[in-house]
Amino acid sequence: MATPISKLSRLALAVSGALCAAAAAAQSEPGTAPATPVTVALPPVSVSGRTEPVADIAGFGDTPLQRTPIQASVITDTALRDAGDRNLRAATRTDASTSDAYNAVGYWDSLTVRGYVIDNRYNYQRDGLPINAETSIPLDNKSRIELLKGISGMQAGTSAPGGMVNLVVKRPETDVRSAFLEWRSAGSVLGAVDLGTRFGTDRAFGVRLNVAAEHLDPPLRRANGERNLFALAGDVRVSADTFIEAEVEHSHRSQPSQPAFSMLGEVVPDARSIDPRINMNNQPWSLPVVLDADNASVRLTQRLTADWSARVHAQTQQLKSDDRIAFPFGCSAEGSFDRYCSDGTYDLYDFRSDGEKRRTDAIDASVQGRASTAGLEHQLTAGVLYTNFKARFGGQAFNRTRSLTGDPSGPPDGIGNIQGTLVVLPDPTLADLNTNRDERSTEFYARDALHITREIGAWFGVRHTHLDRSSVTPGGADPTSYQQSFTTPWVAISDEWREGQLVYASWGQGIESQVVPNRPDLYSNAGQPLPAQKSRQLEVGLKIKGERVDWGVAAFDIDRPVAAAVGDRFDNDGSDRHRGIEAAATLHEGAWRLSAGAMALRTQRRGSVDDSVNGKRAPNVAQRTLKMQGEYDVSALQGATLMAGLVAEGDREVDPANSARIPGWARMDLGAKLERRIDNRNFIWRVGVDNAFDRRAWQESPYQFGHIYLYPMAPRTWRASLQVDL
Numbered sequence: 085m086a087t088p089i090s091k092l093s094r095l096a097l098a099v100s101g102a103l104c105a106a107a108a109a110a111q112s113e114p115g116t117a118p119a120t121p122v123t124v125a126l127p128p129v130s131v132s133g134r135t136e137p138v139a140d141i142a143g144f145g146d147t148p149l150q151r152t153p154i155q156a157s158v159i160t161d162t163a164l165r166d167a168g169d170r171n172l173r174a175a176t177r178t179d180a181s182t183s184d185a186y187n188a189v190g191y192w193d194s195l196t197v198r199g200y201v202i203d204n205r206y207n208y209q210r211d212g213l214p215i216n217a218e219t220s221i222p223l224d225n226k227s228r229i230e231l232l233k234g235i236s237g238m239q240a241g242t243s244a245p246g247g248m249v250n251l252v253v254k255r256p257e258t259d260v261r262s263a264f265l266e267w268r269s270a271g272s273v274l275g276a277v278d279l280g281t282r283f284g285t286d287r288a289f290g291v292r293l294n295v296a297a298e299h300l301d302p303p304l305r306r307a308n309g310e311r312n313l314f315a316l317a318g319d320v321r322v323s324a325d326t327f328i329e330a331e332v333e334h335s336h337r338s339q340p341s342q343p344a345f346s347m348l349g350e351v352v353p354d355a356r357s358i359d360p361r362i363n364m365n366n367q368p369w370s371l372p373v374v375l376d377a378d379n380a381s382v383r384l385t386q387r388l389t390a391d392w393s394a395r396v397h398a399q400t401q402q403l404k405s406d407d408r409i410a411f412p413f414g415c416s417a418e419g420s421f422d423r424y425c426s427d428g429t430y431d432l433y434d435f436r437s438d439g440e441k442r443r444t445d446a447i448d449a450s451v452q453g454r455a456s457t458a459g460l461e462h463q464l465t466a467g468v469l470y471t472n473f474k475a476r477f478g479g480q481a482f483n484r485t486r487s488l489t490g491d492p493s494g495p496p497d498g499i500g501n502i503q504g505t506l507v508v509l510p511d512p513t514l515a516d517l518n519t520n521r522d523e524r525s526t527e528f529y530a531r532d533a534l535h536i537t538r539e540i541g542a543w544f545g546v547r548h549t550h551l552d553r554s555s556v557t558p559g560g561a562d563p564t565s566y567q568q569s570f571t572t573p574w575v576a577i578s579d580e581w582r583e584g585q586l587v588y589a590s591w592g593q594g595i596e597s598q599v600v601p602n603r604p605d606l607y608s609n610a611g612q613p614l615p616a617q618k619s620r621q622l623e624v625g626l627k628i629k630g631e632r633v634d635w636g637v638a639a640f641d642i643d644r645p646v647a648a649a650v651g652d653r654f655d656n657d658g659s660d661r662h663r664g665i666e667a668a669a670t671l672h673e674g675a676w677r678l679s680a681g682a683m684a685l686r687t688q689r690r691g692s693v694d695d696s697v698n699g700k701r702a703p704n705v706a707q708r709t710l711k712m713q714g715e716y717d718v719s720a721l722q723g724a725t726l727m728a729g730l731v732a733e734g735d736r737e738v739d740p741a742n743s744a745r746i747p748g749w750a751r752m753d754l755g756a757k758l759e760r761r762i763d764n765r766n767f768i769w770r771v772g773v774d775n776a777f778d779r780r781a782w783q784e785s786p787y788q789f790g791h792i793y794l795y796p797m798a799p800r801t802w803r804a805s806l807q808v809d810l
Contacts, residue, residue, distance in 0.1 A: 309339025479514025
């Protein structure tokens with residue numbers, strides 16, 4: 085079901101429609117330039133900037149990543165297809181600083197970066213503008229994923245520390261005629277087309293269409309679903325100085341979600357004894373999670389002088405969700421509400437929240453250019469971003485189910501088990517009210533890359549944010565509202581003492597802002613805003629670019645305030661400090677292309693009034709991570725490439741008190757690709773297998789809602805695809 089399209093959406097549709105109409109007309113005009121044959125580039129995932137040297141999310145325009153004092157990585161659309169990745173979890177395959185964070189089949193993706201769970205509400209962008217990631221984000225029409233690592237106060241008014249994700253939409257830069265078909269076990273099938281062209285006088289007009297449809301049948305049982313995407317992007321070069329772009333996107337996904345396993349009493353079950361295909365959300369009344377999303381944007385770029393340009397970029401995002409699951413939670417029989425019963429049973433709830441609506445509107449106006457003062461060269465950017473967010477919810481069910489044989493007049497007693505064999509009766513009564521939210525923010529920002537000498541650079545960024553937030557339950561109960569203003573600076577100094585060799589040091593701050601949960605029965609300060617929580621980061625790094633080898637290393641220290649229950653109040657309660665070293669290298673040697681990344685991370689809770697958590701590790705965070713990818717061009721078979729990937733992560737604590745942990749694990753993924761040009765068509769065959777040795781392990785241990793959860797590693801999964809480019 086599509087959500088209503090706003091005025092901005094209609095404008096983008098109108099512009100794109102006009103471009104399509106012009107495209108059709110241009111096909112019949114004599115003298116129109118013929119379509120340029122597609123050139124298929126096959127770069128590997130870049131973690132150092134060799135094949136994707138620029139990341140918009142870094143904030144310094146076209147400056148290559150190699151020359152910036154910022155750690156970021158880029159995953160291209162080709163790399164996504166080579167690896168068979170369909171969602172944002174692609175970053176967990178290649179970037180050592182990134183791992184899972186409550187990632188369930190059939191639900192939206194969540195990531196941990198440098199040990200912090202990044203916020204789906206505030207840490208995601210689309211073409212540089214903020215979006216809400218509490219939805220399924222399709223990648224079929226994205227040219228790349230950009231991952232910023234570290235404090236993001238310079239890039240966002242409020243955000244969790246650790247990193248940010250920016251999704252870059254495919255635009256009609258060149259002519260494209262591409263079709264893609266993929267199968268993966270158990271029986272998922274994806275079909276997609278990517279069509280783009282430039283036309284008109286001097287090829288001033290461009291249009292690009294991406295359409296995808298997929299039948300979802302993963303190895304997880306009772307999780308069949310579907311998804312589809314329609315995306316249209318267009319642009320027009322009005323003159324040598326004026327460029328207008330517009331695009332629209334609609335996506336739909338419907339699929340049952342996946343509950344997690346948990347500790348059984350005091351025991352972490354052996355993952356080798358658990359079938360990862362079991363879906364405990366398998367009641368006869370279980371309904372799919374339905375995620376619909378509409379996006380539209382318009383962007384105007386105007387060159388003012390030879391050195392200066394201005395940009396106005398507006399975007400709207402409208403989400404609609406039906407969130408439903410047969411939800412395991414705790415064990416009342418044993419008085420434990422953070423784990424399952426020792427015999428493998430658990431209390432089973434009927435959770436439903438239909439018709440959730442979220443809307444984000446954003447408009448950004450900026451100028452950027454170069455200037456010289458007192459013999460110093462500046463690369464400057466300044467602008468203002470206004471964002472308006474609304475969330476509207478209806479009734480919500482979170483009701484204990486009933487057993488088939490229990491007393492209908494007695495208390496609910498429904499239980500499930502980790503084998504998924506017990507059937508219970510639902511209770512869809514909408515007994516709870518959710519909370520509607522309104523948020524407005526105005527952010528003024530400025531950045532300057534200052535070249536003090538040819539080798540030494542000084543980098544500055546500052547963002548001043550004014551927030552206006554309010555919430556209320558439907559019907560007007562429990563209203564809260566507050567306003568806050570704060571400034572988040574970032575500074576760095578770098579020395580490129582030799583071409584391609586950079587050393588740097590940086591310091592920055594980030595902000596999170598929240599209000600105490602409106603629960604007067606729990607907190608004496610219910611509904612009150614907390615002082616803005618200011619994180620800070622110190623980072624030093626080294627980047628080396630050579631003829632065959634690129635490598636780099638960075639050490640970071642991040643300290644983040646923590647808000648928690650303190651007696652009868654909810655208040656700031658110490659901090660969560662993460663210190664680590666991450667290193668990455670890529671090698672290009674003849675037929676070989678190798679890349680590797682590693683991170684050593686120490687996390688520590690400090691200053692809490694609860695002594696049981698002080699000095700303890702953060703839950704669901706590995707202290708050691710190693711990720712490697714390799715490609716080899718087979719000389720005996722022209723166009724053939726063999727691929728392999730290794731992901732190894734250390735053990736993880738399951739709760740803040742570090743009462744138990746899950747062991748580390750390693751996984752091997754294998755693949756092969758054959759590219760041939762036949763009759764002026766480019767054919768690319770790909771085959772691959774994830775978890776090639778069918779390793780059984782607990783992949784992650786998210787601690788959510790005061791509950792310990794365990795997610796198993798997906799079983800061995802095969803895939804095969806064919807891409808045809810005309």
